[in-house]
Amino acid sequence: MGLSSMVTSALGEAGLRFEADVPLGKRTYWRVGGPADALVFAGDLGELCAVQRIAAAHGVPLFPLGAASNLLVSDAGVRGIVVVLDRELADVALEQGDIAAGAGTRLTVLLARAKKHGWTGLEWAAGIPGTVGGAVRMNAGSVLGECKDTLVDVVVAVGGEARTLTPSDLNMSYRTTHLPDGAVVAIARFRPTGADAVASDARVTEFLAKRKATQPLDLPSCGSTFRNPPGDAAGRLIEASGLKGFAIGGAEVSTKHANFVVNVGGATATDIRRVIEHVEDTVFATHGVHLEREVIYAGAWDGWVRGR
Numbered sequence: 201m202g203l204s205s206m207v208t209s210a211l212g213e214a215g216l217r218f219e220a221d222v223p224l225g226k227r228t229y230w231r232v233g234g235p236a237d238a239l240v241f242a243g244d245l246g247e248l249c250a251v252q253r254i255a256a257a258h259g260v261p262l263f264p265l266g267a268a269s270n271l272l273v274s275d276a277g278v279r280g281i282v283v284v285l286d287r288e289l290a291d292v293a294l295e296q297g298d299i300a301a302g303a304g305t306r307l308t309v310l311l312a313r314a315k316k317h318g319w320t321g322l323e324w325a326a327g328i329p330g331t332v333g334g335a336v337r338m339n340a341g342s343v344l345g346e347c348k349d350t351l352v353d354v355v356v357a358v359g360g361e362a363r364t365l366t367p368s369d370l371n372m373s374y375r376t377t378h379l380p381d382g383a384v385v386a387i388a389r390f391r392p393t394g395a396d397a398v399a400s401d402a403r404v405t406e407f408l409a410k411r412k413a414t415q416p417l418d419l420p421s422c423g424s425t426f427r428n429p430p431g432d433a434a435g436r437l438i439e440a441s442g443l444k445g446f447a448i449g450g451a452e453v454s455t456k457h458a459n460f461v462v463n464v465g466g467a468t469a470t471d472i473r474r475v476i477e478h479v480e481d482t483v484f485a486t487h488g489v490h491l492e493r494e495v496i497y498a499g500a501w502d503g504w505v506r507g508r
């Protein structure tokens with residue numbers, strides 16, 4: 201394991217900042233997951249394209265990491281390069297009336313900036329702990345809307361080159377975005393709606409209070425584990441299957457909101473995946489519904505056997 205010296209030399213020669221063998225557990229919202237072979241930091245589009253070219257030239261997999269608020273990273277960790285966006289790619293500016301946000305920007309930072317300047321149209325991001333890039337990738341959202349609603353376009357790096365894509369190129373729908381293979385979002389541009397900023401702020405405040413009352417926000421989780429099936433709620437199906445409180449090791453189906461799997465202390469990624477698969481199997485057995493996962497399995501899961 202680990203990157204070859206040829207790859208680390210290439211990263212060094214390109215002037216890229218990187219760290220080898222980095223534990224990811226402290227970075228993930230579930231607080232689980234093994235090490236990344238290397239974390240490489242890309243501060244602008246040029247650096248991001250350079251990382252992609254080096255990874256491709258050496259046949260090394262490259263994984264873009266946001267805030268890890270929708271990821272179950274395996275206990276074995278992630279082979280290859282994990283790329284993290286910072287500096288220019290984690291900054292926000294107003295460009296010709298549109299909000300240009302680096303994909304590494306936390307949504308909380310984006311919202312705080314929007315509130316300060318009275319920009320509206322980003323209410324969908326309220327309460328979501330991810331980054332702009334993760335939000336584009338997931339078409340993140342809530343009852344207040346979704347990422348695609350005010351997205352104008354994105355700049356992505358793909359194959360070591362920059363490209364601009366519109367939401368229709370990305371065919372975005374409920375928690376789904378079709379990025380080209382290997383594309384990493386670098387910048388997303390949003391158009392303010394011009395709606396009343398005070399009214400928008402009031403909606404967000406009310407929404408966040410409701411969330412706090414109904415979701416287990418005091419425990420590590422990745423939010424909703426499953427997408428809601430058409431016309432139903434995953435949480436309702438899981439609760440009706442008698443699974444609230446079901447636990448393996450430190451992973452538990454939340455007693456407060458059944459669509460959350462929480463780390464009540466000392467959970468491993470293996471515990472969490474076993475709970476998720478038990479929920480899938482039980483809901484199918486009791487309701488005949490195949491729940492579709494919203495959280496993403498990342499890293500090395502070689503040899504995983506379901507139901508063991």
Ligand SMILES: Cc1cc2nc3c(=O)[nH]c(=O)nc-3n(C[C@H](O)[C@H](O)[C@H](O)COP(=O)(O)OP(=O)(O)OC[C@H]3O[C@@H](n4cnc5c(N)ncnc54)[C@H](O)[C@@H]3O)c2cc1C
Pocket residue numbers: 229263264265266267268269270271285303304327328329330331332333334335336337338339340341342375383384385386417421422423424496
């Ligand atoms: C308490 C809590 C509440 C939540 N509530 C909501 C909610 O209301 N609505 C909702 O939609 N989600 C919610 N989530 C889930 C999560 O925050 C979102 O899915 C978010 O968009 C993930 O962003 P991230 O930066 O954490 O991405 P990560 O979890 O780091 O990554 C998710 C996927 O995006 C990819 N990715 C990340 N950055 C990039 C990039 N720059 N370019 C290309 N791909 C990239 C990753 O490779 C991975 O495949 C919640 C999570 C938590 C913990």
